Amino acid sequence: MYSDIVIMDTLDQVLEFKEKYRNKWRDQPEDYWLARLMQEVGELASSLAHDHDDPPELELTEIASICLNWLDMRHARNEENTETN
Numbered sequence: 001m002y003s004d005i006v007i008m009d010t011l012d013q014v015l016e017f018k019e020k021y022r023n024k025w026r027d028q029p030e031d032y033w034l035a036r037l038m039q040e041v042g043e044l045a046s047s048l049a050h051d052h053d054d055p056p057e058l059e060l061t062e063i064a065s066i067c068l069n070w071l072d073m074r075h076a077r078n079e080e081n082t083e084t085n
Helices: 004-020 030-048 056-084
Strands: none
């Protein structure tokens, strides 16, 4: 069982990635986001099969940060649409 410290370290890493790439694809459509997410899922699969340089933990961190930024982008766009209507 993971300790709270390990969980917090993992969460901190995800949030660091999220902030680092916060504005990377902000202006892209959602199908672009999905394509990038699926690319990372593919890299995770390759990593698990020992056919990728990065460890699964890094790929999972990248996947989590993409999901968080995608949710953040959707929220911001919904707020913009609400304000303009």
